[in-house]
Amino acid sequence: GMSLTFEQANLDYARYYAEAFRQAGDTGTADVLDVVYSEEIGHVKHGLVWFERWREPAVTAFEAWRAILQPPLSPARGRGLQFDREGRRRAGLDEDFIRQVEVAGESRGRPPTVRVFNPSCDHRWLHGERHPLPDRARAIEEDLDTIPALLARTDDCVLVRRRPEPAFLHQLARAGCAVPEFVLDGDPLQPPPVPHRHLSGVEPWGWDADAQRRFTPLMERVTETDRPAAGRAAVAEQVNRKSFAVPLLAALLAERADERLSAPSTVGVVCASASDALQALRRRVASMDLPAVVKGDHGASGRTLLRVRSPADLALAQAWIANAFRHQPAVVVEPWLQRCVDLSVVGVVDREGRVASATVTRFLTDARGQYQGAVVGRPWFALPPDVVRFCHGDGSAPRFAAHTLGDAARAAARALHQEGYAGPFGVDALIHRDAGGLRLRPIVEVNARTTMGHVVASLARRLAGGSQGLWLLLRREDIGDPADFARRLTALAPLERAGPAARPCLRSGVLFGNDPASARRVVALMAVGRTPEAILDPLGRAGGDALRERVAALLEPPRPGTHDGL
CATH class of the missing domain: 3.30.1490.20 (ATP-grasp fold, A domain)
Incomplete structure (x- = not known):
């Protein structure tokens, strides 16, 4: 642990602080740190020689090193404030080991939150715990199991079926995203093998009976005083019903009495x-x-x-x-309403029934109402002028839609609190047309779980000023081989960043939400640009004109006279 962990990290620290003292004019201290740096290369090399003699040759050096580290030690402890590849090469570490250390994301002391992508909670609420998940749905769930990483902090754990490749993790890090610890979770009948003794929380995508059974042992490790109570699955099943939203909508429409609403x-x-x-x-x-x-x-x-x-x-x-x-x-x-635009407001309801971090997003659906993606950034991006004017109260109430959806979120949060629910939630809404023009339906349904809207809200905070994004779930039948498509698209739309290196903002390019190298059915990505054409053109060149047209169609509201509804 000493040579390959702390002394490897000192390669980064010695170089970083030597440069800092040199810039401050203290060349004497900088020279001393240069000597420390050279000595640390020898120390790492010495430890590596003995490590190679002792380790099992059947596994990679990185995996063998990870296996012998006992929490709170982790590969992340082998990295400092900046990453020095050359020093590691001089110490004899191979390129795979160096790439893995660069993107290793594990707890450095704070108890982690455990996150897992289990969107099949909708299926479980409908059919029960023992009903088999359709093969296609299971494959998509497995493909997208890294999605919670986009909501995580560096110290968190994300449960996955396959460990992501370093290239995927590197693009997350380059985009300024936290790279959490990925824990292999291969046995759905057993509690997840999370190695940490203390946890800050346990956050599945949604609480169903399966999640409660598997995560109850982990809840015993939660250090917070308001650890999750038993029975969360039953509460979630109750409040995720379509019928839960009906009286909320009726009350809000009666209270507002606004002709601009449904x-x-x-x-x-x-x-x-x-x-x-x-x-x-x-x-x-x-x-x-x-x-x-x-x-x-x-x-x-x-x-x-x-x-x-x-x-x-x-x-x-x-x-x-x-x-x-x-x-x-x-x-x-x-x-059945004539849908124009799908909206949602997402946030977190706390244990007092208050809403934290409420954000309005716009999601994209196909003709059957199935989720295809979302607009990242300003939700009114690329909408027709009449729809934009309507959302801003035709000039008389610039935040009409946003304020109304905020009221809907607060009403939903109060109702969720009364039923005993606390945690992430979203309220779906829509703009529709009738004989009198455009109308806002502020509550379509309430989702008492994490939603893709939370992911979109998190990604929006990474955009540079003036840039927009499209979050898309692209099917294999639309893009061909996912890994080949990803290589073409990355070459056409490399990430361009703005701002400080420690907290970069994304000006343009593409960021993948799951690893295309292992995806079987679907690839999640955010394409970033300043105009619709700047976003759509690389997608079309990488995936063909049909893909470009399909994505462009998602941005366009249905034409008046066509019934495409809830």
């Missing part, structure tokens, strides 16, 4: 039985209030819903509703 008559009806749902649909048919939509109480990304366009669809609706009640406690019947 009409109170568009608020959905919560139906606790198949007969109630059919009656609600028949009332809409009788009043010619169609199209309508029936939503299952649980579901995500446009799944578990049925659109009813005409009276002829009632027979299909009756069978669909009967089947839905085999799995769902309720359904919601409401009008």
Whole structure:
């Protein structure tokens, strides 16, 4: 541990402080530190010689070194304030070892927060813990398991199925993102093998029964006095229902009485039985209030819903509703709105019911309402002028949309607090058109979990002034081999940074959210530029015109007269 950890770190510290003293005019101290630097190269080399004699040759030098370090020691302790590659090369460390040390992110003393990407919580709330996850959904979950790294601090742990490659971690570090510790988590039936005795918290993407079972042993290590209470899965299952949002929307529309908001008559009806749902649909048919939509109480990304366009669809609706009640406690019947823009406000509700870090984001969906990505930065980017004016109150209330969504977030936070929930949450909203023009629907649904909106809000803080980003989930069928696509795109759009090296801002280029080298089905990335063309052109050149057109279409609101709704 001494030679390859502390004395390796001293290569960085000696060079850094020698330069600092030299710039301050103290050449004597700088000269002494130069001598220390030269001696430390010898010390590291001496330790490396014995380490190579003792270690198992079947594993890499870096993995063998990582395995013998006992917490709180970690590979991150072998790195100082700046990274000196040349000194490490002179000491005999190989290039793979050097690359791994440069991006190693592990706790240096603060108890870490454990994070895990388990978006299948939506599936578990609907079908139960033992229902198998579809193969495609499982593959996507595995591909994207590094996403929580974009929310993490350096001291945190992210659970993954495969350890990311150094090249992926290097681009995170170069973008100014924290590089946390990645802990291999291969057995879903066992508690995660987190090596730390004390933790600051445990934050799965969402709390379901599976997460509570696996993470309960880890909760015992949480050092904070308000460690998570038992029963979080049951609370999350209750507040993540579509029906939870219905009375919140009704109350907010009644309180605001603003014609720029959705009409109170568009608020959905919560139906606790198949007969109630059919009656609600028949009332809409009788009043010619169609199209309508029936939503299952649980579901995500446009799944578990049925659109009813005409009276002829009632027979299909009756069978669909009967089947839905085999799995769902309720359904919601409401009008199918002519969607224009999808918005969300994300934040954290604390244990007093207050909202922290509320941020408005704009997310992008396909024609079926399935999530495709989001705008990073100003949510009004590339919107038609009439929509931008509407969001800013047509000049009379410059923050009309933002203030209204802030009110929605606070209303949701109070309701979540009353149900016993604390933690990350998001409120989906939308702008839609009706005969009177544009309308803001401030609450579509409440997500009591981490969402991609939280990731987008975190990424937005890394943008340079004047730059915008698109956060995209790109499928293999649209880009071909993920690793080849990533190489082409990186060559066309390398990261360009602004600001100090310690906290750079991104001016242009591409940042990957998961490792393209191991992705099987989907690649997550943020493309950055100052104009839509600057973002779209490299995507088209790397992935083809069809990809460029598909992404460009996501930015365009549906044309008036087309029904593309919730």
